Amino acid sequence: MLTSLLTDGGVRLIVRESGPAGGPAAVLVHGWAQSGEAWTYAPQDPALRLHALDLRGHGESDTPDDGYRDSATWAGDLRTVLxxxxxxxxxxWSYGGLVIADYLRFHGTSRVRGLVLVDAITELGRDRPGGATGRLTREALPDALSEDPGVAVPAMHRFFTQLAPGLPGGLNQRLLGTALRVSPRVREELFRRDLDNADVLRAFDRPALVVHGTRDEVVDPSAGEYAAATIPGAELRRYEDVGHMPFLERPERFAAELAAFVTEVCR
Known part of the structure; x- marks a missing residue:
């Protein structure tokens, strides 16, 4: 089911909702140049109430002119969902970790039952340990941000066909198609930030689980290790021989572990 929400600034956000009303709830925040639909490609525990957000400028949500560099704007968007x-x-997942850090900076944890970071960045900028990138990201940028399709499309193709080894070709094409729907300006604006969120991570006072593929070449595994070491009491689970999308590359394991975590912290 698609639900339309309106932020205080009048931006329409689309949320894909599934599962029983009143079930243990999770809000799923996707990565750069994707949408909430990415979560639906994997099996989901039917007992959970899942809310997969399309970030502003992505998927079926509105694409406003501004707000992409502003942590307070991202925080407000996620507050609208909560x-x-x-x-x-x-x-x-991926850039979604940064959006969650934005929310926590401005609104704290009063509405947060727990946190799951999936191959996520929590910081952005040169030499930020929570934003360490891998080979694919370094090779794709800045070409993937270009207004020229002759430059951007080949870079995006290489990126989205290699980020998760072993995915079916049809699924890779769907991810690529979703990415190409995001305007070049939005794709670029998301990287025009410099954020140190160590204080936000250290202040987190709810249960936290960090999941990271050991073969991730988009977000370096060291970023997950940093988040797990900085968030008090966080648990790190490494997915061996997995790239950037554990929920699609090891869907049964991920679905079971997510369900167990969400159910436990929502009791």
Whole structure:
């Protein structure tokens, strides 16, 4: 089911919702140049109430002119979703981890049951340990941000066909198609930030799980190790021989572990 929410600034956000009303709730925040649909390609535990957000400028949500460099704007967007869902576990994949850090900086943890970071960045900028990137990211940028399709499309193709080894070709094409729907300006704006979130991670006072593929060449595994070491009490689970999308590369394991974590912290 698609639900439309309106932020205080009048931006329409689309949330893909599934599972029973009143079930243990999780808000799923996708990565750069993707949408909430990415989460739906994998099996999901039917007992969970899942809310997969399309970030502004992505998927079916509105594409406003501004807000992409502003942590307070991202925090407000996620607050709009939590106003709708009530307290929930926040699950951030890739760039989604940074959006969650934005939310925590401005709104704290009162509505947060727990946190799951999935091959996520929590910082952005040169030499930020929480934003360490891998080979694929370094090779794709800045070409993938270009307005020239002759430059951007080949770079995006290489990126999205290699980020998760072993995915079916049809699924890789769907990920690429989603990415190409995101405007070059939005794709670029998301990287025009410099954020040190060590203080946010150290202040997190809820259960936290960090999941990271050992073969991730988009977000370096050291970024996950940094988050797990900085968040008090966080647990790190490494997915051996997995790239940037554990929820698609090891879907049964990921679904079971997510369900166990969400159910436990929502009791």
């Amino acid at each position: 106003d709708h869902t009530g307290p929930a576990v926040l699950v951030g």
